[in-house]
Amino acid sequence: MDIKLYQSWELQAGEKIAGYDITGGLGDLSIAVNGQSIYTPFPGQTALDRQRPNCLYLDAPEVPAYRFRFCGIQTPKLGSVQKGEAIATVNTLQFATLQKQANGTWAMVEPSRKLLEQFLQPI
């Protein structure tokens, strides 16, 4: 999956600086999940970012206009996922909530605690 972000910071996650990878940028929330699983609280579809294969996107028909990005993941479950299913494991999660804009780009917005908790715990 390829998406265009609304915000274009000078320094973006996925780029390099002084030879080092930028693993999280403005708009990502970093969480020490330490190898545990992350879950989807709704049925949906997952796909890897074409340029950043350790980033997983989750789309859910029950949640229009939003998409969720999980970077730093391992062992992703790709394709259709069911409510409550584990979708990946991760050490340090870089999480972003993305909102669809009228111009086709996706804007990083402030995630709600309530929803993020659901991604981090089984049902």
Add this chain to the structure above:
Amino acid sequence: MMQKRLILDNIAIDSDGMDSDGMDSETPRQRWTVKHWGALGAILITLGLWIEMKAFSAGRSGHISQQCRTPIQARQRLSRQQFSQLITMPEGTSRKPVQARLKMPYCQLNAMTIRANTSADRHLHQLAPEASLKVTPEAYQMDGDHPLWVVVLYEGDRYLGYRFIDQ
């Protein structure tokens, strides 16, 4: 089913036999043989599988309409015209005109807080069969006049977007 009933009858006979203080009942006492254990095992396994199947499907989402938080508000389905208007409305547009075009939803799903401190309302609409024919092949996965459902999301006074539900 017949077999199960016979086995249960046998068990009943067995306990009857034992209760009657050694007096011989008309049917001979049934001993609990390997055959009985096997049959009981088969029943338990079947029961276990059935329970697990129920639990599994309960864990999966049922039909989206089961998530209605309000009683059904309108049985009118979105017409082809309304549907065409919906797909041209840009995300972020004002809510009132969108709701005016779509009219009452089938029901409302529970609100969600996706973005911090922002409540998102979700309206469930049903598409009329002639409207669902206009849906792109990728979205329309089933044949026939299978009605499509649409979730429409609003935040505050803005319309944010829609998605099809293909169940």
